[in-house]
Amino acid sequence: MVNRNGFTLIECMVALMILSGLLFTFAITTQGLKLVNQQHNYEIQKVQVTRLIDRLENDAWNYQIIKATEHVLTIKNLKTDKTYHLGLWGHCLCLYRQDGKFLSYMLQVKKVNFKQLRPHLYNMTLQFTNGAIFKEEIYINGQKT
Secondary structure, three states, rough: OOOOOOOHHHHHHHHHHHHHHHHHHHHHHHHHHHHHHHHHHHHHHHHHHHHHHHHHHHOOOOOOOOEEOOOOOEEEEEOOOEEEEEEEEEEEEEEEOOOOOEEEEEEEEEEEEEEEEEOOOEEEEEEEEOEEEEEEEEEEOOOOO
């Protein structure tokens, strides 16, 4: 009688094939979930940028641009006669004052650029920490018509 201690080569190869198939399926599923999550985050950011533009333009009834640079818009509130800067503060797009008070508009912003297209009309490019980039136009004028 033959004593079989252990597995044959065929049994080991079948077990390795089953294990590799399971690992392959897991890798594909993980990659698919990652892509779905990235798309979901992009859609959320798209909605947030749209809300940001609406909020800026609604607040702009009382704002007037005093100075525009590539990364900061200096804005004067005509009602309160206070001067603000719209730009990055860390990774936060904020409307902030020199005394440290600020109004946060959007988080996880890596870079912001402003370009004047016409008087009171600016192109704003937002780059997020996850690599998403949005380009939007904003209209800021103290005397909206």
